[in-house]
Amino acid sequence: MKKFGKVGAVLVTLGALSAVALAGGPVDQQLVIDGEIEMITRTEAPDGHPLDEVISGWHYRTGETRALEADTFENPGMLFVEQGEAAWNKIEGTEGKSCASCHGDASESMAGIGAQYPKWDADSGKPINVELQINKCRTENMGAEPLPFDKGGQKELTAYIKHQSLGTPVSIDLDAGDMQSWWKKGEEVYYTRTGQLNLSCASCHEQNNGNYIRADHLSQGNINGFPTYRLKQGALVSVHNRFRGCIRDTRAEFPAAFSDELMALEVYVTWRGSGLSVETPGVRQ
Ligand code: HEC
Ligand code: HEC
Numbered sequence: 316m317k318k319f320g321k322v323g324a325v326l327v328t329l330g331a332l333s334a335v336a337l338a339g340g341p342v343d344q345q346l347v348i349d350g351e352i353e354m355i356t357r358t359e360a361p362d363g364h365p366l367d368e369v370i371s372g373w374h375y376r377t378g379e380t381r382a383l384e385a386d387t388f389e390n391p392g393m394l395f396v397e398q399g400e401a402a403w404n405k406i407e408g409t410e411g412k413s414c415a416s417c418h419g420d421a422s423e424s425m426a427g428i429g430a431q432y433p434k435w436d437a438d439s440g441k442p443i444n445v446e447l448q449i450n451k452c453r454t455e456n457m458g459a460e461p462l463p464f465d466k467g468g469q470k471e472l473t474a475y476i477k478h479q480s481l482g483t484p485v486s487i488d489l490d491a492g493d494m495q496s497w498w499k500k501g502e503e504v505y506y507t508r509t510g511q512l513n514l515s516c517a518s519c520h521e522q523n524n525g526n527y528i529r530a531d532h533l534s535q536g537n538i539n540g541f542p543t544y545r546l547k548q549g550a551l552v553s554v555h556n557r558f559r560g561c562i563r564d565t566r567a568e569f570p571a572a573f574s575d576e577l578m579a580l581e582v583y584v585t586w587r588g589s590g591l592s593v594e595t596p597g598v599r600q
Pocket of ligand 1: 403412413414415416417418428434445448449452453456457472476
């Protein structure tokens with residue numbers, strides 16, 4: 316599976332961006348949350364994956380950042396998960412219902428659910444992520460407006476739902492509906508070089524994971540920790556925001572959130588992280 320240039324060539328391109336490209340691998344440590352939940356942060360890659368091992372971004376962060384995620388009281392993302400819980404219980408829309416009115420206690424009704432997204436949605440004939448499923452329930456079941464991208468508590472509610480799968484291995488159903496062709500389209504997006512820097516996702520996250528770019532230790536770019544808390548921003552960051560940021564960094568035009576292109580990419584990148592525990596809310600720099 317060699318669809319791109321040699322590693323050396325990529326390092327030269329990256330050299331334009333970074334003063335130093337130091338080698339360094341993922342740290343060898345185990346993530347156990349609150350001394351209880353043993354997380355799968357390294358696992359054998361699924362069939363057809365270009366790498367042998369799938370590794371969580373947690374392994375590439377500093378000791379301080381890793382420690383924050385290992386303790387739910389210290390994890391700054393948990394504040395937003397609590398806000399998500401409030402949103403879960405808030406009555407909105409013309410039907411006078413909250414999420415809880417139908418789904419009850421999320422720790423039961425949503426347990427393990429977030430680990431299965433994106434899922435095939437037969438109604439729209441497309442894959443759907445948690446954000447879009449929330450909007451589907453708002454419009455179809457609550458008589459409420461859909462939440463705009465990253466606004467109105469969308470990240471918080473998504474994080475709350477995903478957090479109910481903390482520790483559950485990511486596993487999406489690629490046999491449902493037309494998921495295969497979305498996976499294929501996502502793979503294409505992943506390997507397409509874009510922007511003035513002519514880089515693809517793979518240039519950084521496949522060929523150079525473990526290397527440094529500027530001060531950043533490049534991970535495999537998995538999304539099992541999303542929405543994730545970024546210390547730099549002091550806020551939760553959604554998957555599509557992260558994708559757009561990475562594409563922008565290659566100095567390319569970036570597609571709209573929830574566009575077919577980014578939904579396909581979400582299907583493909585989620586699959587690349589198959590078997591990793593959901594870490595939401597992950598903590599990253
Ligand atoms: C009037 C009832 C109703 C309300 C209110 C409602 N939902 Fe739903 N929801 C459903 C139904 C029906 C389904 C589809 C069948 C199913 O999966 O249980 C569903 C499905 C879901 C799923 C997918 C579950 C899966 O197995 O993949 C999620 C996630 C979800 N809802 C979240 C929410 C959230 C978040 C809210 C509040 C913003 C909400 N729902 C409000 C009725 C409701
Ligand atoms: C120029 C290099 C570069 C390119 C190209 C790039 N990224 Fe990134 N990306 C980074 C850096 C640097 C980070 C922050 C450190 C890390 O987690 O790897 C990052 C982080 C991420 C993360 C967060 C990982 C985590 O554990 O929180 C995801 C997801 C991601 N990138 C996906 C992508 C996707 C998808 C593409 C292609 C559309 C892409 N990136 C293209 C440099 C790049």
